[in-house]
Amino acid sequence: MKRLVALLLFVALAAPAAATAHATLKSEFPGFQQELQTSPKFVQLHFDQVVQLPVIDVIDIHGVNHALKAVANGTNVRARVRPLPAGAYTIRWHALSSDGHVVSGVWTFGLRVKAPPPTEAYGASGPTGTENLVRWVYFVALATMIGALGFRLLVLRGLEVPPALEKRMLLLAFIGVLGVLEVGIAAFLLRCEDVLQLPFGKFFYGDLSPISGGTRYGKAFIAMTLGFALVSAFVYLAWLLERTLLLAPALVLSLAFTGGLSLSGHDATDPGSSWKSELADWVHISAVSLWIGGLVALVVAVFPAAPGLRREVLARFSRFATVLVALVLAAGTYLAIVRLPAFHDLWRNGYGQVLLVKICLVAVAVAWGGVHKFFPRARVFRSIAGEMAVGLAVLLVAAILTDSKPPPQPVPSSSTSRSAYAGAVGASSWRK
Amino acid sequence: MEPPSEMVHWFFGTGVLMLGLLMLAEVIVGREVWAQRHWRIYLWPGLAFGLGVLMWPVMTFFTNSAIHMVAHGAWAQALMAMGGAELGLAKGKLKSRWWKLATPVGIGVSGAAFLIHEQNGWYFARSAFLHHLVGWTLIGASVVALTLVFRPRSLAMQTAFALAVIALSVMLFSDRDLAPVFGHLSPLAGAPHR
Numbered sequence: 001m002k003r004l005v006a007l008l009l010f011v012a013l014a015a016p017a018a019a020t021a022h023a024t025l026k027s028e029f030p031g032f033q034q035e036l037q038t039s040p041k042f043v044q045l046h047f048d049q050v051v052q053l054p055v056i057d058v059i060d061i062h063g064v065n066h067a068l069k070a071v072a073n074g075t076n077v078r079a080r081v082r083p084l085p086a087g088a089y090t091i092r093w094h095a096l097s098s099d100g101h102v103v104s105g106v107w108t109f110g111l112r113v114k115a116p117p118p119t120e121a122y123g124a125s126g127p128t129g130t131e132n133l134v135r136w137v138y139f140v141a142l143a144t145m146i147g148a149l150g151f152r153l154l155v156l157r158g159l160e161v162p163p164a165l166e167k168r169m170l171l172l173a174f175i176g177v178l179g180v181l182e183v184g185i186a187a188f189l190l191r192c193e194d195v196l197q198l199p200f201g202k203f204f205y206g207d208l209s210p211i212s213g214g215t216r217y218g219k220a221f222i223a224m225t226l227g228f229a230l231v232s233a234f235v236y237l238a239w240l241l242e243r244t245l246l247l248a249p250a251l252v253l254s255l256a257f258t259g260g261l262s263l264s265g266h267d268a269t270d271p272g273s274s275w276k277s278e279l280a281d282w283v284h285i286s287a288v289s290l291w292i293g294g295l296v297a298l299v300v301a302v303f304p305a306a307p308g309l310r311r312e313v314l315a316r317f318s319r320f321a322t323v324l325v326a327l328v329l330a331a332g333t334y335l336a337i338v339r340l341p342a343f344h345d346l347w348r349n350g351y352g353q354v355l356l357v358k359i360c361l362v363a364v365a366v367a368w369g370g371v372h373k374f375f376p377r378a379r380v381f382r383s384i385a386g387e388m389a390v391g392l393a394v395l396l397v398a399a400i401l402t403d404s405k406p407p408p409q410p411v412p413s414s415s416t417s418r419s420a421y422a423g424a425v426g427a428s429s430w431r432k
Numbered sequence: 433m434e435p436p437s438e439m440v441h442w443f444f445g446t447g448v449l450m451l452g453l454l455m456l457a458e459v460i461v462g463r464e465v466w467a468q469r470h471w472r473i474y475l476w477p478g479l480a481f482g483l484g485v486l487m488w489p490v491m492t493f494f495t496n497s498a499i500h501m502v503a504h505g506a507w508a509q510a511l512m513a514m515g516g517a518e519l520g521l522a523k524g525k526l527k528s529r530w531w532k533l534a535t536p537v538g539i540g541v542s543g544a545a546f547l548i549h550e551q552n553g554w555y556f557a558r559s560a561f562l563h564h565l566v567g568w569t570l571i572g573a574s575v576v577a578l579t580l581v582f583r584p585r586s587l588a589m590q591t592a593f594a595l596a597v598i599a600l601s602v603m604l605f606s607d608r609d610l611a612p613v614f615g616h617l618s619p620l621a622g623a624p625h626r
Contacts, residue, residue: 024437024496103497185505189498204499212495222492229488229508233481236516240523 023047023097025207030091030109032214033118039084039111043067043091045077051095051103054079059090059122086112090122097205105207106196107214118210119217124195131190135399138183139289140392142258145176145231146286147293148301149251152244155294155316159309168301170239173250176293177232181225188212188221216269220260227257255286265402266339271409277338284331288398291324292391299385314380318373325366332362339406349407358397365390438607440490445604447483451476452598459590473522481515484508503545510538529581536577543570566603569596 027046030036043056051072056079058067066089070079077095089111094104108115118124152161152169161169196206212218234250237243262281266273294317302313336355346352368387372380454476458466467473487508495501517534520526546567552560573596579589 181505181509185502189502192498204502205497208495208498208501212492225492226488229485232512233485236481236512240516240519240525 023049023051023095023103025103025105025209028107032107032210033109033115035110035113035115037112040081040109042078042080045093045095047075047077047095049097050074051077051097054095055093057090057092058084059092060084060087061122063122084111088113088116092121092123094202102202103205103207104196104198104202105210107210117215119191119195119215121195123197128190128194131187131194132400132403134183134187134190135402136396138180138187139395139399141176141179141183142285143176143289143293143391143395144296145173145180145228145293146251146254146258146289147291147295148173148176148297149235149247149254150290151294151297151301151317153247153251155313155320159312162306162309164305165301165309166244168305169297170235172297172301173235173247174232174239177228177235177254180228181232184221184225184228188218191217216264220264224257224260227253227260231257258282258285258289261285266406270339270406272338277335280331280334280338283327284335287324287327287331288394291321291328292388292395294321294324295384295388295391299381299388303381303384314372314384318369321369322373325369328362332359341407341409345407351401351404351406354397354401354404358394358401361390361394361397365394437494440494441604441607444483444487444490445601447479447486448597448604449601451479451483452594452596452601454479455590455594455597459587459594463585474519477515477518477522479515480511481519484511484513484515487511506545507542510542514538529584532581532584533578536574536581539570539577540574543567543572543574546570562603562607566600569599569603572596573600 024047025045026048029042029044030040043058045054045056054070054072054077056067056070056077057065058079058081059065066082066084068080068082070077070093072095077093087110088108090106090108092104092106094102097103106118106121108118108121110116148169152166152173156165156169192206192208192211193203195211196203198206208218212222231250231253234246234253238246238250259278259282262278262285265281298314298317303310306313340346340349340352340355346356365387368383368390372384372387458472458476485508487504491501491504491508494504514535517526517531521529521531544567546563550560550563550567554561554564573593576589576593576596580586580593583589
């Protein structure tokens with residue numbers, strides 16, 4: 001928790017410490033996640049400027065270092081390596097940059113086996129409780145952003161929206177997108193910190209490029225950060241120019257870039273994944289965000305700011321939510337079938353147990369919503385706030401589920417290609 | 433694929449230079465004349481906001497260190513916040529003059545971060561020299577911007593602020609030994625990098 005607070009403080013306070021001058025790794029041998037056929041005789045790093053006092057470790061899956069002493073020669077650093085058996089290896093390096101900062105990094109390669117992603121490098125720890133918490137806050141922010149945008153454009157369409165409600169909807173969308181950006185950065189840094197395994201001070205000079213450019217998770221982080229930054233600009237311009245129409249590209253971009261989660265998660269990387277599981281995951285996340293985010297918009301914006309519209313808006317949202325819940329259930333059922341090889345995995349496997357809790361919470365939220373739809377009452381504010389709270393609990397369980405490892409799929413007898421790290425790193429499934 | 437980092441700094445140096453020149457032009461002709469063409473009042477805040485949006489790709493694509501990533505992300509947000517608040521004030525969407533504090537706060541936090549981050553002395557290396565110089569320039573600029581919140585018509589303060597922004601652009605142009613300005617600073621500032 002202290003790490004998280006320190007990270008968030010740093011994100012908030014550290015403005016442009018444009019650390020332009022410390023050494024940057026420009027090329028390396030073996031390459032990031034390269035699969036070699038013969039044992040490398042040396043490891044070489046090439047920097048953009050002179051470095052000193054280098055250290056290079058070539059570590060196998062048992063933690064044994066196979067590298068000899070590293071030697072710096074101008075912008076190059078080289079360490080000879082003992083003959084290696086086939087397997088997956090992690091390279092960790094440190095060097096003193098000419099500006100006095102110690103720069104560090106990690107990457108992986110495979111010798112006659114597929115190289116694991118750097119998120120599964122030797123020494124990298126799996127997702128922690130802090131990461132679960134951060135992911136939950138991220139999901140809440142995502143739902144708030146998408147829910148507010150969807151609510152304004154789809155549920156309130158054609159209604160005379162009072163200025164106070166308009167302001168609250170825009171504020172909600174802006175808080176959501178700001179949260180997605182900030183928490184997304186914090187989550188990425190926490191993941192990188194787990195991989196680099198450096199003390200806090202040194203971590204800030206750690207090279208993140210193997211993770212940001214060499215993993216699905218890193219690429220998704222880049223795309224989503226850029227997309228959501230654009231969303232923030234559209235929401236701001238919609239407020240400044242008083243053009244609700246500008247929220248349309250914001251919603252489209254939000255939904256499109258939410259796909260980054262689906263393209264880097266279990267449903268894209270685990271065995272049994274396909275474009276269908278990726279699509280189903282995207283539909284699932286989008287529909288849940290519109291549904292729970294819509295509940296947040298009802299409680300935080302519509303009820304306090306537009307009392308005259310409550311009945312009409314509630315009826316509209318009920319119809320909208322019915323479609324969303326149908327999508328959530330259809331996509332969720334499909335994904336459960338893909339992820340769980342056997343029905344009894346639901347109660348025998350840890351992933352299945354978390355999924356079971358999520359299913360129960362969704363059932364409560366759906367039943368609660370059904371009461372609002374079929375038994376409308378004049379005073380429903382507290383009841384809808386309760387439904388929203390259950391929705392937020394669903395997101396918490398979803399965050400834990402995302403960081404959990406699904407049960408292994410039955411391996412077809414003809415399948416021989418697998419990572420040498422499979423099963424060696426515990427539950428670090430977040431992500432390739 | 434990625435351009436060299438000095439190219440990116442020179443690109444932003446150009447943007448910051450334009451920002452400073454626009455501010456200076458407003459000071460020279462006076463606010464009343466400047467506002468006769470209504471679109472002019474949106475020029476520098478709009479440019480600052482746009483530079484903030486363009487800073488996000490720098491943050492995401494240049495991840496050679498965590499501090500680099502965090503720093504540019506924070507700078508992107510500071511620029512967007514500064515530009516956004518000033519645009520809101522110019523458009524009349526924001527009424528309170530306290531929104532003007534977005535500029536000194538953004539610049540001040542940026543300067544403080546430069547100084548806190550740099551643990552070496554001025555002459556340890558070229559980068560250390562620039563970090564100290566940029567940090568103190570930004571701290572000075574934030575004090576000037578803060579004064580402008582309370583004395584918005586002070587010609588001296590307006591001029592000082594515009595000149596500080598122009599000075600910052602010169603520092604961005606000189607961030608590497610290949611720089612068009614200054615070249616390598618001094619043998620005291622470490623060996624040339626390239």
